Amino acid sequence: MKLDDAARRAVEAALSAGATDADAWAEESTSRRVRVYAGEVESLSDAGGRGVGVRAFAGSRSGYAYGTDLSDEGVTEVARAAREAAEVADEDEFEGLPDELGTAVLDGLASPELADWSTERIVELALEVERAARARKGVTQVENAVYSDADGSVALANSRGFAASYRATQAWAYASAFAGEGADLMTGLGVDMGRSPSALDPEAIGAEAAERALALVGARQPKSRRCPVVLDAFVAASFIGFIGSMLSADAVQRGRSLFAGREGEEVADPALRLADDGTDSEGPASAPFDGEGVRTRRTGLIEDGRLLGFLYDSRTARKEGRESTGNASRGSYRSPPSVGTTNLMIEPGEIDLAGLAALAGDGLYVTDVAGLHSGVNPVSGTFSVGASGRLIEGGELGGPVRELTIASDLVSMLKAVRSVGSQTRWVPFGGSVKAPPILVGEMAVSGS
16 A cells, blocks of 8 residues: 555554554655775665554553554554554553644655666765775775665554655765874764755765864873863764753653753853754754654744753643644654654854854864763763864864863853854754854863
């Protein structure tokens, strides 16, 4: 069956099996991945799959089941299994379908160009990325250059009459380059993403990987001190992705977020403005509706220094007498919806990187952090993570540094933001984040 028909049929089968309500998420996707090394194709994969996941309700109980057989018999069996699972589930008065359903008008999620790119063309693109990185003088090795894409379609139907579908494509490529030798071997990453391979710039990807590695050659350990710190876009995105997970209503309600009970409070400097936006046409996680059929939207999270609120799906919203923000997320048809971010976006400022360095005076420019997710306490927000980057001396970028740690707590860091950069980029680390460099007025730097 087509995806739309499979989703509708699954809902009908769940109701026929005795469910009081039901929804079904059907999807199909194809993906390609090419890894090249030393001018040769190291691995190549071309995969596809389809399946359906059914959520069935028996009053205040819910059950979930999924399968890959989209025949009438297949979806009927999955629906029956979901209904049976609901019978043995614990009661939850907040479970149920959303009260408000709908779709946002959203164009440009799928590029027709993706289908025109043959395997030979994407292999050549990956090779171009590697050649661009190797061409930079001082690069000693390119560990890998990878191209990957995905073309996926989903359809959602439920027993309240909702039925909608969409298609989205995505292409991305990255390279990891090394510069220096022995103990001074440093690494750099270059990455780009878009809706189709034609949106990628292989020369820029390779060059970025090489330049980030070369910039760290000869790095030394700096002296311990407290000083201004500029986080580059990669690092800023990693922190914001972690903060976004703590702005989930589920994390708050479970007592696993340092932002619990702080709605309306000052948690950041007014220079930092953060939103979750599932309707940005360039956003990798954008969609017209969420995993439950609620219209996606832009949700302000931090503005004028204050925490505006949290991200909700229908269950967490019902628990607090609120409305869903359209943030029910599904990893695939294999899992039921749960609260998740879409595209986290930091509003850009008006100063470029050179301007941020000038404002910092003497400090540190951090281009890489290690162990962020294990180094942050989600309840207290305290963190101490390994980092590398460059000194900022007299308002300009100086020599490279490594073997240091930066430490603070997330709220203190947010309140210490002094300026936000003007150049934003999409960073696929810790979710989908669009971030610029950020100047933090003071952080503890531990070195020699």
